[in-house]
Amino acid sequence: MKPLPNECYYIIFKNLRHNYKNLFSCALVNRQWCRIVISILWSKPGHHFKNKKLIKILLLSLNEEEQVQLIPFKITLPNCRKPLFKYANYITSVNDDLSEGVRNWIRYKKGYELEYAIERCLILLFLRICKLKHLSLNGPICDRLILKNLYENTTITSLDIHNNDGGSFKSKATYGLLKILNKKTTLTSLNLRSIQFGSNKLGVEGVKALAFSLYENTTLTSLNIQSNDTNFDLKFYIQSIEILQ
Known part of the structure; x- marks a missing residue:
């Protein structure tokens, strides 16, 4: 046989x-x-991202360029023998448990700056070597390099951007997201959680531009927007968006 x-x-x-x-x-x-x-x-680690041992394995996969970004923080990265398998290559889904896993790994070190830096490097790693289908991003780490890699990505179908740690989703990140939405992309699901839309965050023009891009987009089949800014009437700016079928 x-x-x-x-x-x-x-x-x-x-x-x-x-x-x-x-x-x-x-x-x-x-x-x-x-x-x-x-x-x-390894395709969907899920809650296992909280495990600091898993974070340690992932840090072993950082390339030189990603490691250099952590030098200012004077932390000691894992330097043990690399695993038999390139486990990170198999990951297709990254959820927001990654943030907790990073916190568990750095342990006694406090402050969001170090946590964001490590999380950012891991996201760059995933975008570089993984065939991601779902990606959950902490809004404050969405800088130019991450947005550039997101723009060039051709596998992600579901994107979740959240601000669980109280950080802000910067205006430059908004316009980076607009470029992704305006591109002929594979993205079919977009979830924006705890985003502050008030004038001190995205601003009126930013929200208008986001609403227009969503209206023009032809690939999204699922959209969820949650704002934690109770003083801002988002409905005024997205009233022209048709219900996604």
């Missing part, structure tokens, strides 16, 4: 993706099965 191709094994093992015990058992059978199972186990 002819051996099954890897594609068939992948479909079979994917049905066990919620049964970690059996999946791990399959990974011990042979090298072929192990490679396939590892790709499934």
Whole structure:
């Protein structure tokens, strides 16, 4: 009998993706099965992003350019032997548990500046080596380089931008997002959470531009906007947006 191709094994093992015990058992059978199972186990880390051991493994994958950005903080990055597999390459979904995982890894160091810097480098890593489908971003780390990589990305279908730590979604990040929306993109789902739309954040012109880009966009099928600014009437600016089908 002819051996099954890897594609068939992948479909079979994917049905066990919620049964970690059996999946791990399959990974011990042979090298072929192990490679396939590892790709499934690491595709959606989910709450495991909170684990500082996972963050340590991910930091081992930073390239020289990404590591250099952390030099000003005088932290010691992991310097142990690299894992057998390039685990980070298999990740297709990044949620906001990443922020908590970074906090757990830096432990005693306080302040958001270091946390944002590490999180930013990890996001750049994911955008560089992963075939992401879903990405959750902490608004304050959305700088020019991340937005540039997002603009060039051709795999992400779902984007979630949030401000869980009380930071601000800068106006330059807004216009970076507009470029992505105006591009013929793969993005079908956009979730903007806890965004401050008041005059001291995005401003009237920023919100108008965002509303117009959303109105003109032809790829989004799901849109969710939540503002934590109770003094700003967002409805006035998005009344022209049709309900996405």
